[in-house]
Amino acid sequence: MSTVVLVTGGSGLVGKAIEHVINTEPESSRFGKRPGEKWVFANSTEGDLKDPVQTEKLFEKYKPTHVIHLAALVGGLFKNMKYKLTFLRDNTLINDNVLHFSHTKNVQKVISCLSTCVFPDKVTYPLDETKIHDGPPHESNFGYANAKRMVDVMNHAYKEEFGCNFTSAIPTNVFGPHDNFDLEDSHVIPGLIHKCYRAKQNNTPFAVSGTGKPLRQFIFSYDLARLFIWMLREYDDVEPVILSVGEEEEVSIKSVADKIVKTVGFQGEYKFDSTKADGQFRKPASNKRLLTLMSQNKNEQQFKFTPFDEALEYTVKWFVENYNKGARIGKVA
Numbered sequence: 001m002s003t004v005v006l007v008t009g010g011s012g013l014v015g016k017a018i019e020h021v022i023n024t025e026p027e028s029s030r031f032g033k034r035p036g037e038k039w040v041f042a043n044s045t046e047g048d049l050k051d052p053v054q055t056e057k058l059f060e061k062y063k064p065t066h067v068i069h070l071a072a073l074v075g076g077l078f079k080n081m082k083y084k085l086t087f088l089r090d091n092t093l094i095n096d097n098v099l100h101f102s103h104t105k106n107v108q109k110v111i112s113c114l115s116t117c118v119f120p121d122k123v124t125y126p127l128d129e130t131k132i133h134d135g136p137p138h139e140s141n142f143g144y145a146n147a148k149r150m151v152d153v154m155n156h157a158y159k160e161e162f163g164c165n166f167t168s169a170i171p172t173n174v175f176g177p178h179d180n181f182d183l184e185d186s187h188v189i190p191g192l193i194h195k196c197y198r199a200k201q202n203n204t205p206f207a208v209s210g211t212g213k214p215l216r217q218f219i220f221s222y223d224l225a226r227l228f229i230w231m232l233r234e235y236d237d238v239e240p241v242i243l244s245v246g247e248e249e250e251v252s253i254k255s256v257a258d259k260i261v262k263t264v265g266f267q268g269e270y271k272f273d274s275t276k277a278d279g280q281f282r283k284p285a286s287n288k289r290l291l292t293l294m295s296q297n298k299n300e301q302q303f304k305f306t307p308f309d310e311a312l313e314y315t316v317k318w319f320v321e322n323y324n325k326g327a328r329i330g331k332v333a
């Protein structure tokens with residue numbers, strides 16, 4: 001039987017990265033396409049996954065044997081705070097439909113995408129896979145986080161009741177080509193890239209919110225894509241895996257902004273607005289489990305993450321080249 005991998009959310013940051021990797025890695029290599037394998041990258045125009053009828057149609061159309069489930073209502077802090085019920089309900093419906101039809105249509109394996117936002121607000125660091133349900137998530141993303149947590153609960157229930165091979169991945173902050181670069185509602189890296197680019201265009205100051213001191217772990221979308229492909233091929237357990245660079249790879253927001261300023265070639269006034277909130281100083285996640293699992297395959301070399309500076313430079317250049325060619329820049333005044 002041939003393999004059909006359905007990637008839901010295939011038009012997003014992570015979906016586009018998986019498409020790039022599967023089409024550019026050497027065929028039959030660890031992360032490359034295998035003979036006879038078909039990859040389908042679906043977006044919402046192929047079917048609204050909130051709707052069971054449309055979800056079933058999508059599964060009937062492609063008959064997937066494997067699913068990488070990325071589709072989600074995703075948003076920045078403001079949107080998450082304002083639309084808690086919508087984030088909870090939309091993501092719950094999407095996840096329930098995808099897992100239900102994966103089960104009823106006999107999909108062999110599903111990897112769903114969680115996020116480090118699912119972890120409790122009050123938790124000991126570093127985060128690891130055992131701490132997901134140890135307390136309530138931060139109230140700002142209560143809807144999104146609880147919907148995502150339920151995927152882990154459902155994965156265990158599907159395994160116990162029906163023996164399904166469903167699992168989940170927990171990426172830290174992702175960045176790369178095809179990100180959402182909206183000025184109002186984006187994650188920190190794409191937001192800063194767009195802001196700095198606009199400041200250069202308009203000859204205005206580049207103001208970074210907060211002190212620039214907080215530390216974060218960022219994963220390049222192409223590295224994350226390789227790790228999803230690894231999970232699809234080499235990981236068969238229900239327990240989630242944190243997909244992240246190591247804790248020692250944390251970078252400050254200031255060093256991110258410095259690098260963006262340099263790559264964009266911005267020479268105007270560059271400042272930090274310390275009247276704006278910094279958020280948590282750091283929230284490191286451990287990638288020990290990931291590295292241990294990957295190293296069990298003695299036939300393969302140790303996984304190498306793309307150096308952060310190289311990945312950031314690549315992303316900035318992609319944004320500049322695609323600014324007028326379909327990059328998701330949102331509404332620009």
Ligand SMILES: NC(=O)c1ccc[n+]([C@@H]2O[C@H](COP(=O)([O-])OP(=O)(O)OC[C@H]3O[C@@H](n4cnc5c(N)ncnc54)[C@H](OP(=O)(O)O)[C@@H]3O)[C@@H](O)[C@H]2O)c1
Nearest residue numbers: 009010011012013014043044048049070071072113115174
């Ligand atoms: N970005 C991050 O830093 C980050 C970090 C941790 C985890 N994650 C997780 O990674 C996954 C992918 O995130 P991303 O950043 O790639 O998201 P994204 O760029 O916003 O893309 C979202 C994708 O989901 C699809 N989608 C949304 N609602 C849908 C619906 N009702 N029916 C069908 N498809 C729908 C979108 O299709 P359209 O293009 O047609 O709207 C798009 O393909 C998500 O599960 C997210 O929670 C992301």
